[in-house]
Amino acid sequence: MKKLIGILVLSLFWSGTSSANNLRVVDGDTIILNGEKIRFSGIDTPELKQTCLKDNNEEVGCGMFAKILLVKKIGNNKPICIGKKKDFYKRTLAECFINGESLSKFLVRSGYAFAYRKYSTKFVK
Numbered sequence: 001m002k003k004l005i006g007i008l009v010l011s012l013f014w015s016g017t018s019s020a021n022n023l024r025v026v027d028g029d030t031i032i033l034n035g036e037k038i039r040f041s042g043i044d045t046p047e048l049k050q051t052c053l054k055d056n057n058e059e060v061g062c063g064m065f066a067k068i069l070l071v072k073k074i075g076n077n078k079p080i081c082i083g084k085k086k087d088f089y090k091r092t093l094a095e096c097f098i099n100g101e102s103l104s105k106f107l108v109r110s111g112y113a114f115a116y117r118k119y120s121t122k123f124v125k
Contacts, residue, residue: 025074042120073103081094105123
């Protein structure tokens with residue numbers, strides 16, 4: 001793995017009863033980890049109230065589903081986030097991992113996130 005200058009490594013240490021105090025999933029691409037707001041770099045998920053149409057033109061809450069999918073993926077695991085810089089809103093831009101698997105990559109492959117070229121081209125393919 002390439003060495004990155006100025007990498008901020010954040011990790012979440014879960015305690016069985018107070019994990020909610022350490023991690024909060026805001027939406028499909030934003031979490032608050034130990035009080036720091038982290039925006040997943042390189043991806044964008046639908047907003048919480050955003051809906052999408054399925055093949056049969058049925059409307060589904062894809063924004064809320066992206067959040068629920070992320071919550072389930074994290075479960076009781078310990079996210080590790082690697083961030084390089086802050087965005088316009090002063091959120092840390094980071095890629096977060098569960099057991100070595102990128103949460104951003106998981107969301108893209110699940111069809112609930114898209115490449116967000118403003119901060120990264122990593123997930124364009």
